[in-house]
Amino acid sequence: MTDNADRPRTLSERDRAVLAMESGSWPGPGAKERAIREQLGMSPVRYYQLLNALLDDERALAHDPVTVNRLRRVRDARRSRR
Numbered sequence: 001m002t003d004n005a006d007r008p009r010t011l012s013e014r015d016r017a018v019l020a021m022e023s024g025s026w027p028g029p030g031a032k033e034r035a036i037r038e039q040l041g042m043s044p045v046r047y048y049q050l051l052n053a054l055l056d057d058e059r060a061l062a063h064d065p066v067t068v069n070r071l072r073r074v075r076d077a078r079r080s081r082r
Helices: 013-022 031-040 044-054 058-063 065-081
Strands: none
Touching (some): 044 065
């Protein structure tokens, strides 16, 4: 088990921005990836790495339970199809 004593109790601004980005809707192909680069200043690959880690973070669940639970269900469904 990991020691969480040094871990902040709340999400960083970047983590909250990633979750907010995921709760939006996108008009067409490439729009979300463009927004990730422009608004968050990171590559889509890095974005999805961070997002996946957030899905296992209880702070993210406490911050935005609707989005996190929806994404966990999607991830679990994809894993079960493999």
